[in-house]
Amino acid sequence: MKFDKELESHYLKGHEKYLRHISVDCVIFGFHQNDLKVLLLKTKYDGRWALPGGFILKNEHIDTAAQRILKERTGLDEIFLEQFYVFGDPDRSTKKINKQFLKNVGLSVTDSWMFERFITIGFYALVDFTKVTPAPDNISDACEWFSIYQLPEMILDHQHIFQEALENLRMQLNFHPVGFNLLGKKFTMPELQKLYETILGKKLDRRNFQRKILATGILKRLDETKKGVAHKAPFYYKFDLRNYKKALEAGMHSFE
């Protein structure tokens, strides 16, 4: 079978193509309205789920490798994608799981770069999940969105990697308009607050939120209100990218 030949070649000769010891794992968060999800793959020979990941070509930038993996799984590119941590515990061995894969598929490989230790570089992305058609990779049966509150059993330390990514995303809310690519060109204050609440996983005080987000100077209020709303029509806002960039350059420290 063609697939098994490919797989065998990956185990026997993959190190001629990729850097040894280094992998990339992507935590792809999907947001839409009041929902925050994460994209997972169902591994063919294990049945459990995994974060989309891959290896780094010998002449490829690590950030490009992450973009490539993201593109292959979601069809999206040029979106908010950020390194957040390197997982470098020597006990996060992939040897056992690789041997199991090979056994299940009936391949006999005694020595492989895939049995060696891997450190993995974690990246996370934030996309609108309604704009994505998830695509499994060649070692997966399925590629699906899961609610971040109802995750299936995952291989290796992928649960831990996911958790770290979530904490980093929440931290980043203070510094970056991460919702920039999720809300459309204009949005109301309640819509932006919903985005923050969904990512943070908790309710925020309406007045505090409005005061703090306006104090950052990264929003611009438009002379236009939302039509067809039962109560007081809320104003539309847009991100003021120039102020945002200025704030970033100045450091955007809350102590200044």
Place this chain on the structure above:
Amino acid sequence: MKFDKELESHYLKGHEKYLRHISVDCVIFGFHQNDLKVLLLKTKYDGRWALPGGFILKNEHIDTAAQRILKERTGLDEIFLEQFYVFGDPDRSTKKINKQFLKNVGLSVTDSWMFERFITIGFYALVDFTKVTPAPDNISDACEWFSIYQLPEMILDHQHIFQEALENLRMQLNFHPVGFNLLGKKFTMPELQKLYETILGKKLDRRNFQRKILATGILKRLDETKKGVAHKAPFYYKFDLRNYKKALEAGMHSFE
């Protein structure tokens, strides 16, 4: 010469001991009173300066490798040390500089794991430079503190790595009491403000700073004022570690 034998062995056989393709570089910031410095090594066979760095033993956690390097260069351990970024550009080749090293020392090595591509994991630390006796490693002539505003010429992309570390340290000031190990058990508000100003490289408004830092809840005012001060005696403060931990667990987001 013993040293040259060691060096040759490192080039020929180092990959049996260390992971290929991965290095660690440490940006060690030294603070004291109104000074912020960085610890650099003068490379033996190049003359330019470098960040303290090294490789990861086959069974060593990457964080342990960084701690080990820090300890070897400064004698300090268990201090604030944080991963901040992975530099993964395929063009950051160390081949040329390694060939030059070998040529200068008169060694002939045609093939080596040291000529392959390396990604490097950046860590930064913040220490009190008066408590450190800098120690050069075996490929360096000198190990010295430099003002962050007067850096010498550095090898490879080390200038860039330093700059990223500085930006990350400044960002972290919002979330972590990074001065915890630098100020002593108790300190005055002006002393804490000086620490922030020195790291940020700019003056801060006294009242704004006090208001914001107290709002974080991580400080506790003591019933004791500083003696022997000409003007109004300032109160002493200490870090409230319990509140700090609570704040971290709750997310410590400025939007809450």
